[in-house]
Amino acid sequence: MAERTLAESLREKVRARPLPRHVAIIMDGNGRWAEARGLPRLAGHREGSESVRAVTREARRIGLEALTLYAFSAQNWSRPPDEVAGLMQLLAEYLDSERAEIMDNDVRLHAIGELDRLPGFVRERLERMRQESQGNRGLILTLALSYDAREDIAQAARRAAAEGVSLDRDALDARLWTVGLPELDLLVRTSGERRVSNFLLWQCAYAELAFTELLWPDFRELELLQVVDDFQRRERRFGLTGAQVAARDRA
Ligand code: IPE
Ligand code: IPE
Ligand code: MG
16 A cells, blocks of 8 residues: 555656666566475566556556566577477467557557567467557557567668668667557566566667666556666766766756
8 A cells, every 4th residue: 555655656656757778678577476485487487577567557647658578588599498488378378468458559569680580370460469559659668579689780781781771870770570669668688687688789879877776576556666766866878978968958
């Protein structure tokens, strides 16, 4: 009850100030959450999918434009086959169960990554959800699946070369899987790890970074509000001096 009040008052504060347009999250720590409870790792992934629901709902509620979630990396294919299979199953279940919520809340869902490596039953559900939700105009929810940031940059470069386009910054931007998303403002990683693990390498050039010790299954509405609140207290200088930034903000 007390926590609910805290979330409500923080939500009000956060909504009154400029929001990050695009938040990305490295959702880490599901395995450790489960292991700490003597449960199989998959139980942690299942609990983590509850955090996905909660955080997506809050993102929509405060009015974020884009939320990008790192759900499965290309490197994660090397995990034990039963964990990989369990994660794919969970992903399919998530897509089935969230359909109504996504449509009711005007969320546009799509995925980035080496999507052709995903099993057919996941690809089909993703494609169906993408098509159904593409007319929605609320939050853009992007799932990074079999995602590999260096591969994204490489494929963009290959495509530009094949098209005979000289590769300047805009040409690369236009060929990345993230094309069309707003500039990344805030990158969050849970579970106390302080690394980027091959996520949005190009896009995080000027993103604010936030690290929390919380494991992903413990990261919910309030925790999203807290990282956004922290972001809003920062001064982003983009190479300028603090005085220049203050003068610009007064203008
Ligand atoms: C993140 O949690 C989810 C995926 C990478 C799929 P982990 O499964 O990496 O959890 P830890 O890091 O082992 O605790
Ligand atoms: C990063 O987590 C990928 C996702 C959260 C999906 P990992 O647990 O795979 O990253 P490392 O291995 O600790 O770098
Ligand atoms: Mg991990």
